[in-house]
Amino acid sequence: MKAKVTGKVISQSCIAPGIYDLKIETSLAGDAHAGQFVGVFTKDASALLPRPISICGVSDDKKSIRLVYRVAGKGTDGFSKLDEGDEVSLLGVLGNGYDIEKLSSAGNGSGSKVLLLGGGIGIPPMLELAKELHAAGVSVSSVMGYRDERTFLLDEFTAFSDTYVATEDGSLGTKGNVLDAVRENGIEFDAICACGPLPMLRAIKEFAGEKKAYISLEERMACGVGACLGCVVKTKEVDHHSHVNNARICTDGPVFEASEVEI
Amino acid sequence: MKAKVTGKVISQSCIAPGIYDLKIETSLAGDAHAGQFVGVFTKDASALLPRPISICGVSDDKKSIRLVYRVAGKGTDGFSKLDEGDEVSLLGVLGNGYDIEKLSSAGNGSGSKVLLLGGGIGIPPMLELAKELHAAGVSVSSVMGYRDERTFLLDEFTAFSDTYVATEDGSLGTKGNVLDAVRENGIEFDAICACGPLPMLRAIKEFAGEKKAYISLEERMACGVGACLGCVVKTKEVDHHSHVNNARICTDGPVFEASEVEI
């Protein structure tokens, strides 16, 4: 059941240049899963639309969510100034999220091996996914890509997965992108889950070949609930809503099977 | 020299229903005098124009000003939530203010007796005026009019003047308006200074007769510095700015000699 609610900030910290880690107590936490997102509202009357931010974590007591985001404009800049105890308006929980059940059976019979690929600000949602897959008994490999050695969240992946890192400048792990790291480490997998910049997702769609790759897409959004048709992606099959091969990223997605979308 | 500056809230308290007493540390205090006002800016991006608020007091060290205002909309409602230490943007000092020198000589030779009349939210500027006139050796009588016994600032006038009160419901002092109180107490005066609702000012203009009455006018303002010509009042003589018998309340006023304006 979606709702607009008022959450309360538990804590916030800057964990890398321009990257913030925000924990919010909210009733939305009860329904929140990996791959889904919430719309966060600013306190600035000139910036009215909710900012879609993916869920990086859900507390074990299901009472709070964790959002790790990058300051990209006046909206997110305002979020970065939120302090413990501040109220923040949220719309959620939005989006389909990853299908843990389907991923658990990706190994067809034998134990399923899932490869998580995250790039830049696409990394946060992968952490909650690693946690949920690990809890489901899936063997998880995580490969996270950063620009340089100023990483974030990296160490937290180790609790749930075999963790690898790629950096563009080679200052840490494999020099190059996440796929370079996958090849370099000869990582085996039955399915891929990925979130990151479009060029990375295109390369992963290509790389996955016969195997399933579930990618999380981004687009400018307005309503966030599937009404305005602002955020769409071309699909191979006729979409169930408009029947024009345009799926709604906010509602039919943001997670899509790579072969189903034209990116 | 006018400027837009950032002031710091020293304290704020609610002194009557909907009436707030705000003290702000600001460099503008150095030039501030009775009858002048400042433009106070909101923190709400949907409400951009400065709110004109008259100066109720200037600290003896000339480092802070005191604003007593009524919550009349979302702008002033926002001001009422300012706490100690908060920053607030101010435009000032605006307007001509009262001419203390002229008022001191209103008695022509003999000691000058000045009558201050304030009604409702027109009372605050009268307090600083009483203080400045008292300091100038003028004998001051203050008559303040309220709706009922829920008065504000009243006791502070006694330090600078013979103080009288009128209430619409008669719950305190004279039942009726300030002029009723002037007559009832047979107050003598050489000149009147007044601020309050238009009907009150009209009555005072009438009442003053041969004697000089200096009244402080209000009007919707935009720039506050005399550029936009938004706030004007019809004048008897050709105005020096536009030569069309329209004086600018924000700059040529807000204080006018009653006989010079058509209200």
Place this chain on the structure above:
Amino acid sequence: MMKTEVTIAGVTFKNPVMEGSGTFGSGMEYSEFVDLNKLGAVVTKGVANVPWPGNPTPRVCEVYGGMLNAIGLQNPGIEVFCERDLPFLSKYDTKVIVNVCGRSVEDYVEVAERLSDEDRVDMLEINVSCPNVKEGAIAFGTDRNCLENITSQIKAHTKKPVIMKLTPNVTNIAEMAMAAESGGADAISLINTITGMKIDIERRRFALANKTGGMSGPAIKPVAVRMVYQASHAVKIPVIGMGGIATGDDAIEFMMAGATAVSVGMMNFVNPYATIECVKGIEDYMTRHGIEDINEIIGCV
């Protein structure tokens, strides 16, 4: 006993609050947030004779106090609409106004005829003013004669009351209102979005793939109130007012300007409960001012 009912072209709405076409789908998405039974009407997303894919992305961007959109009227076409959306709406006790879009007079007429026998449809709203569709549709809304002509042709092919939705991107809105009226329109609704543009100066490109988009939100409210005032004073048919409405007070302002009903548009995105809060806000205003019948305040300034 407070009366919030208003009547337009013989159709009575339990209250004057609807939502703006294109901001509410066919009600499905927002039925998770609001009880559709509490709305005066549900105005559906524009539907054409055939499915429309709409414009490339990005289709939306934020502007000061509002947003720009260039969706391009993506819609599944009239058949899917009748098979899926109308049955859904049949479950609710509210009026249904179907917004119709097209590229030619024939397109509009085809959809109007198809809906004539659908009992669940109470009124048609003709979108001749979408700023994001290249093919002529915009001319229907900006040329007096085109508007009168398309209005009369649609009226000739449907038994349903017809609302013509006007664009604000014209020199003289009163003239357009009169053209719709003389074409036989039963009512007019305005304003549609105001054409705007945003440029991403860091990337030196347009914020929208379509370059221009329709502006909506609180930022355009004063223009909308002015046009509702001018249009409602130029014609005898009822006016449905919209443009940045967020609260009951906004709704009251539009009704005082001359609107018989109002629509909440972009603000649904900011507050999914905006429609029912408008209904509540109108009732609060009526109580505060001792107004027994909301019709008293229509055009009262």
Place this chain on the structure above:
Amino acid sequence: MMKTEVTIAGVTFKNPVMEGSGTFGSGMEYSEFVDLNKLGAVVTKGVANVPWPGNPTPRVCEVYGGMLNAIGLQNPGIEVFCERDLPFLSKYDTKVIVNVCGRSVEDYVEVAERLSDEDRVDMLEINVSCPNVKEGAIAFGTDRNCLENITSQIKAHTKKPVIMKLTPNVTNIAEMAMAAESGGADAISLINTITGMKIDIERRRFALANKTGGMSGPAIKPVAVRMVYQASHAVKIPVIGMGGIATGDDAIEFMMAGATAVSVGMMNFVNPYATIECVKGIEDYMTRHGIEDINEIIGCV
């Protein structure tokens, strides 16, 4: 070495930043806040052949992200202007653009002729688009033929370069831009204010004595950017862009849309330093993006 100079009709401005007529007087009031020598030009408050008293109060009110005004072009007339304002402006090293208003072609021509021999006047801006003056002036700005006609008549009576200031309250801004161009205008400036209305629902009356007023401020920026883009792509003469500009980034956006220069209007009231901060902001953008000549970005999208 960074070049911020722009040239319009042979007049070179040290930078593209001016202020919108009517928001800055003749510079006197704001000279307390900003060094007028740092501005590309000072655009004066509209001046007529005789003094105008303007409209009754209230003349201004606030709206979401902007304001409405219905000043009615109060001004002291051309003689006082020449005796007082021009000598004041002579003290500064900046260009002077005199905004001219009138009720008839003759009014405009009289002022234009009177200013022809004033050396301190660099250009004339013809206000044919004030929404708050009843007498015809609005028609000059909304009728293609009237606009072309008045433009050519003014051009025939002055040696000064002429800027025609266009109203956004039209169906087709490109058409109006072309009309000004074919009338012989040396440049066009846009947008003037968008006609709006606000109703005080507690008192059941209009917020402005004039009922309607001209809307300005950040809320109208997307409409202004769109019209500057459309107008500048329809004509060869330079365009001066305005409408909600508050920062250097806003100025850059208008220039990328096609403006050769920009004006800061209503935002002077919110930030009296807005004009010089725009100049600084443009320089910062140029440095950040390694732009040597501001002319490079004009119409670059």
